[in-house]
Amino acid sequence: MSTPAKRAAAYATFRPRRSRIVAVLAAVAMVVVFAVVASRIPHGGENGWTGQDSIAMVVFGAAMALFLLRYALVHAKPTETGLHVQNLIASRDIPWAEIVNVQFGGGPPWLILELADTETLSVMAVQRSDGDFAMAEAQRLAALVDAHNRTSRDD
Structure with a gap:
């Protein structure tokens, strides 16, 4: 050389290796899980969720994913x-x-x-x-x- x-x-x-991979995979999983749950929760009725609740849930999942991605940038x-x-x-x-x-x-x-x-x-x-x-x-x-x-x- x-x-x-x-x-x-x-x-x-x-750069860390394993924790970076785990952080990225967890961030992707977080967005997918929150999006699926938000789309599957019953809407309407007296106690049902509204469209705004579903959007808020997806945004919350995305915020958690961004924090996890921050860990990947160490x-x-x-x-x-x-x-x-x-x-x-x-x-x-x-x-x-x-x-x-x-x-x-x-x-x-x-x-x-x-x-x-x-x-x-x-x-x-x-x-x-x-x-x-x-x-x-x-x-x-x-x-x-x-x-x-x-x-x-x-x-």
Whole structure:
């Protein structure tokens, strides 16, 4: 593998595998189930649903599906200057110098970054449910952190 290819592989975006697939499939199922249920519920009569109720049910299912799809968009993108982490709710850009340690394994279901200000940041893009792939991704991120934090004196 050439140097540019190695560099591109090292700086590839981190993304979960299994949870992304599950999120997309669950989102599709959510829309289908809510649409089918909304179309099958009895309409009219004293206690029946109206067309607006059915539409509201489909919209609710679509909103839940959008939230699930948000989970599929979780990623971490390494750049020359730092790491852009997009978690479920928030995103954050962290300069390489701010990352002190990379933790993976143990209790949390995803990778944890220890930051210089004593905070920690979960990186949902690397998840234990991905097994050996996740371990390799955690090692790749740790190598990137090490490469960017090494000084000429290596102190």
